[in-house]
Amino acid sequence: MGRSAMSEMTxxxxxxxxxxxxxxAAGYSAVGVWRQKLSDYGEEKGVELIAEHGLEVSSLCWAxxxxxxxxxxxxxxxxxxxxxxxxxxxxxxHCLVVHSGARGLHTQNHVRRLLHQAIDALLPVAESxxxxxxLEPMHPAAGAKWTLWGIWFDRYLRGRRRRRERRxxxxxxCSGWHLTxxxxxxx
Numbered sequence: 469m470g471r472s473a474m475s476e477m478t479x480x481x482x483x484x485x486x487x488x489x490x491x492x493a494a495g496y497s498a499v500g501v502w503r504q505k506l507s508d509y510g511e512e513k514g515v516e517l518i519a520e521h522g523l524e525v526s527s528l529c530w531a532x533x534x535x536x537x538x539x540x541x542x543x544x545x546x547x548x549x550x551x552x553x554x555x556x557x558x559x560x561x562h563c564l565v566v567h568s569g570a571r572g573l574h575t576q577n578h579v580r581r582l583l584h585q586a587i588d589a590l591l592p593v594a595e596s597x598x599x600x601x602x603l604e605p606m607h608p609a610a611g612a613k614w615t616l617w618g619i620w621f622d623r624y625l626r627g628r629r630r631r632r633e634r635r636x637x638x639x640x641x642c643s644g645w646h647l648t649x650x651x652x653x654x655x
Contacts (some may be wrong), residue, residue, distance in 0.1 A: 475500035
């Protein structure tokens with residue numbers, strides 16, 4: 469089958485161990501891991517099960533919600549994202565998928581500030597653990613209205629990449645191998 473990955477999001481009703489067993493049996497070389505399923509199964513046991521089946525982790529989904537859209541405070545969302553980065557390192561995931569969170573009733577300046585603060589807090593952790601953060605946008609028709617993506621990407625991420633190579637990339641398809649060439653490297 470070559471290099472291909474299957475996301476656990478596609479098998480919503482299967483358990484983590486069913487996903488790993490079936491994906492490996494089907495010939496996939498990697499799995500896009502959903503944090504909730506891994507947590508339900510047990511993180512240490514899950515890391516071992518992935519290794520036993522010879523699978524790589526193409527992505528770990530997800531961290532974010534920095535605007536409070538998931539019911540967490542900004543600090544709680546950053547703390548959760550730090551834990552997700554550590555888990556991505558433990559699974560040797562090619563990337564951690566990061567969602568900004570819905571804009572809600574915040575002004576554009578405020579949501580921009582929230583996302584800047586979150587990314588600035590997370591990048592040093594990601595860099596130290598060799599984890600690539602993959603910022604996944606919503607569809608452009610929804611992104612400008614519903615997420616921080618539409619108001620943040622051009623001003624912040626592109627400017628950061630010009631100033632210094634960082635471990636944050638924009639990628640529309642993080643559950644497979646279609647990442648930026650920089651994030652495909654094995655770290």
